[in-house]
Amino acid sequence: MKQYRMRPGRLIAKTVLALAGFLAVFPLLWTALNALKNNVDIITRVPKVVFTPTLANISYILGRDSVLTGLYNSAVACGAAVLIGIVLGLPAAYSVARYPNRFAGDIQFFVLSLRFLPPVAVAIPLMVIWLQIGLYDTLPALIVTYSLLTISVIMWLAIPAFQGVPKEIEEAAFVDGYGAYSVFWRIALPVAARSLIGAIAFSFVLVWNEFLIALMLSSSNAKTLPIVASELSQQGMNVPWGILNASVVLLSLPPLLFLGVLSGFLNSVFRQKKS
Amino acid sequence: MRRRSSLPVTFLVPTLAILLVLSMVPTLYAIVIALQNRELSAPGYSWVWFSNFADLFSDRRFLNAVWVSVKWEIVTVVATMVVAIGLGVLMFEVAGPRLRNFYCLLFIIPVLLPRVSAAFVWKFAYHPLYGIATYPYRLITGGLIFDPLSKPGTALFAVASVDVWQWGLFFAVIVLKLLETLPPQPIEAARLDHAKRWQIHAYVTLPMLKAPLISLMFVKMIESLRSFDLIYVMTRGGPGVATETLDMYAFSQGFIESGKVSYASAMAVLMMIATVITFTMLWKRVQA
Incomplete structure (x- = not known):
């Protein structure tokens, strides 16, 4: 060496x-x-590192109704969709992982193939459908649409997580008289919890960052934060840059909160592969 | 040991039913819309069957969008894999365990950002007058202006660089983890034979990782289809139509310019057919 x-x-x-x-x-x-600079300190030909910081941009952003509504919409739409993804995705993943039938391979491929669908191809017909039902530009429409994403992603990532649970533990529980459902609740879920949390965090980041579908399915009431942030800039670059920068920072913070969880998840995935 | 239980049915069937409904309804409806002549402004419509598709093939802007999309796929996938393998191998070679963890954490950050955020961050950075990324150029040339996002020749690459910033760095972490899972014996053996460091990787480690690396490339090909956010924020398909990919063109036909929903849907259906066929074939080959 x-x-x-x-x-x-x-x-x-x-x-x-x-x-x-x-x-x-x-x-x-x-x-x-x-985001902490006054406009004069941003619009300089030579980048300024030393400047008098200001909180004006951040307080402007946090004081705007559109931003607060966007934050609320994003939180509700993503939270609800992830919850639905957990409730429907985890049991289904467990079933595929532990009670494999002859369709298991096809089911896994079907779930993955949902990711091949171009978002425009989903968003255009859904927009027409929601318009006809009268749910266009509402949070329920967004939640249902996002659920397709969260269920499939959580299911896809949870199957290997459940397969990673040592079979012996579950067999021992069966011997102790546990039923199939309590083995899932009391054994499989807690043992696989760390990987599952990673999968759930990943699905949250995915829908929080989603842009195209939200853009097509909302016009005023149901706008999520990415849409609001992108609209701030549509008034051209005349909008004070500091405000735009502050909105980018606000938008980026929630996914970054999961940095630790997700990098741990990545490590555990590859540790499984090694053993 | 497992007794017969109702669990597989109660756990699996409802979820699959919901997934099927949620995916098939929009997919089939996209095809239905594509065969009609709906517009956003008018409530009525009639069946025009395949005329939308026929129009597409004589639409030069559509053909341009196909070409831009193909360029985008190739540029982003190749650049991402090159960056990922390069940095992954470098970390494996010269970084100790603690430094590796540190770099891994740093390299995951860009991919976690919403693409809208990443696009803004770089749109500011590429600003010809005040951008931080164009500053070195201004400094060296004494104030000349370089505007990568508004030149037809460079715009696509400037946007692609943001995609590679997000995915190339992230995949470098995965390449490192893959290298770490390899058994050390073949590497030791190659070293005893006086193989150079780059030779060890070119002829021993990377060929051993062929299958996972191909899967990784496959994932990137799928993710590269989702270029819309970056392009929408950074260039809106411009300058001209230099960065107008298929989803960008479908969006502007359906919503911004003319509200021709059926026309846009026909485009989306073609994209869907192309991607589903391509990726199903690729996936079956990767699995085989």
């Missing part, structure tokens, strides 16, 4: 890595910094 230590190649490799790490976070940090 030692003879490789001081090679110039190693130094270049480390530099490239450090540069990539810098590129990964710097643009976002810069945006966060701009």
Whole structure:
């Protein structure tokens, strides 16, 4: 090992890595910094690092009705869709993982193939359907549409999670007289909990970040936060940049809260593969 | 040991039924709409059968969108895999366990961002006068202006760079984890044979990881289809139609410009058929 230590190649490799790490976070940090600047400090030809910070942008964003409504809509639509995904997706995944029938492969492929559908192809007909039923631009319509996403994603990720639960534990519980349902509730769910939480967090991030469907299914009442944020910029770049930057930061915070959970999930997926 | 139980039926059937309804209703209805001549502004409609599809093939903007979409797929998938494998191997080679964890955490951040956020972050960064990414260019050239998002030649690559920023860094983490799962013996053996570091990876480790890497590429091909958010925020398909992908064109036909829902739906149906056939075939090959 030692003879490789001081090679110039190693130094270049480390530099490239450090540069990539810098590129990964710097643009976002810069945006966060701009959210704290007055407009005069943003619109400069030479980027300013030293400036007098202001909370005006953030308080402006948090004081706007459209942003608060968007935040509420996003929270309700994503929360409800994830809840439906959990209630319908987890049991179905457990059933596929533990009671495989001859359709198991086809079921898994069907669930995955839902991801192939181009979002426009789903959004256009749904818009017409919701318009006809009179549910266009409402949260229930958005929740039902997002449920398709959350159920399939949670199911897809939970199948391997349940398969990772040692069979012996479940068999032992059967011997102890547990029924099939209580084995699911008391054994499989708690044992697989860590991976399952990762899967659920992933589905939340996916729908929170969703844009195209929300854009097509809402016109005023049911706008989610990504739509509101994108509309702030439609007034051209004349809108104070600080405000736009602040809205980007607000939009990005919830998914970043799951950074720890998701990177742990990633680790556990690959630890399973190794063993 | 497992007794016969009602669990598989009660757990699986309702979910599958709901998934089937939620997916088949829009899919079939998309086809129905595509065979009609609905418009957003007018309530009435009639059946026009395949004339929307016939019109599409003489629509030069549609053919341009097909070409842009194909370019987008190729550029983003290739660049993502190159960045992912490059950085993954570098981390495997020169970073210790703690540094690896640190980089992994950093590299996951961009992909978690909503694409709308990522698009804005880079739209600001690429601003010709005040952007942080164009600043080095202004500094070196003494104030010349470089506007990557408004030049037809560079716009697609500028938007694609954001996609690669999100997915390439994330996949680098996965490539690293894949490398870590490999048994050390073949690598040791190659090293004893005086193989160079890059040779070990080119001829030993990466070929061993062929199957998972192909699956990874497959995932990226599917995710690359979802380019709409980035393009909508950053360029709106412009300059001209230089970055107008199929979903962007379908959206602007259906909603912004003319409200021709049926026409847009015909486009969506063609996309759907193309992607479902392609990916089903690819998936069956990956699994085989």
